[in-house]
Amino acid sequence: FSPAILILIPFYWLCDTPMHLVWFQSLAMAAGIPVMYALAKKYLRSPELALAMAAMYVLNPYYSRLALYDFHSECMFPAIFLGGFLAWAYGKRNLAMALWMSCYFIKEDFAIPLAGLGMYFLCRRDTAKRGVLLLAWSAFMTFLVLKVYFPLMSETGYWHSGRYELFAPTAAETLQNAWGM
Numbered sequence: 001f002s003p004a005i006l007i008l009i010p011f012y013w014l015c016d017t018p019m020h021l022v023w024f025q026s027l028a029m030a031a032g033i034p035v036m037y038a039l040a041k042k043y044l045r046s047p048e049l050a051l052a053m054a055a056m057y058v059l060n061p062y063y064s065r066l067a068l069y070d071f072h073s074e075c076m077f078p079a080i081f082l083g084g085f086l087a088w089a090y091g092k093r094n095l096a097m098a099l100w101m102s103c104y105f106i107k108e109d110f111a112i113p114l115a116g117l118g119m120y121f122l123c124r125r126d127t128a129k130r131g132v133l134l135l136a137w138s139a140f141m142t143f144l145v146l147k148v149y150f151p152l153m154s155e156t157g158y159w160h161s162g163r164y165e166l167f168a169p170t171a172a173e174t175l176q177n178a179w180g181m
Contacts, residue, residue, distance in 0.1 A: 001108040001145045002073040021071040029067060032078035033058055039086045076106050081113065097130060101137050108145045111138040 011020045033054050040053035057078070058064070066072045084099035100117060103110045115138040121131030 001149055002106060004076055004102075004106045005073055025067060025071055025075045028075040028079060029063070031076075032082060035079050035082045035086055039082055039089065042086070042089045073107050074109075077103060077110060080106070081110075093130070097133065100134065104137070104141045108142065111142045114138045 008020055008024055011024075036057045037050050037054040041047060041050035044050055044053070063078070066075050080099050080103055084096040084103075087093075087099060088096035100114060103114060114134055118131045118134030118138060121127040121134060123131070
């Protein structure tokens with residue numbers, strides 16, 4: 001589930017080549033550099049330390065390994081997720097929430113950091129409502145993707161469906177499944 005890659009459609013309409021994936025992935029990875037720098041500069045208040053943080057972002061071998069082969073939609077995540085924190089730092093709360101909630105459209109796995117952020121916000125009195133919203137969004141989108149999208153898209157049966165089944169016919173069985181994970 002990665003509808004974010006649909007932004008590449010206009011480029012394929014102009015010229016049908018897989019090179020768009022290579023260029024887009026590199027640009028998406030590079031887009032996180034100024035965001036990381038601005039965020040670090042805001043909180044560390046030192047251009048030198050901010051530059052060091054941006055360098056650590058660029059030189060991270062686990063992240064830069066994405067560019068070595070294949071296309072990975074995950075390359076869009078850091079710029080958008082960190083962009084949410086940058087917007088939050090400058091008081092643009094609604095923009096931050098929109099950026100964070102849009103991370104789910106990059107890949108369904110990003111429900112995990114969104115839920116983590118939601119739990120953090122839930123623990124603070126001034127952000128508890130936003131925490132509930134992020135947790136509800138993560139739960140809703142996870143349910144939508146796993147129980148509606150995947151079954152509809154794979155009529156033959158997606159092999160991951162039911163692998164870690166949480167939702168059961170009764171509430172008691174659902175709680176038992178959740179406890180057993």
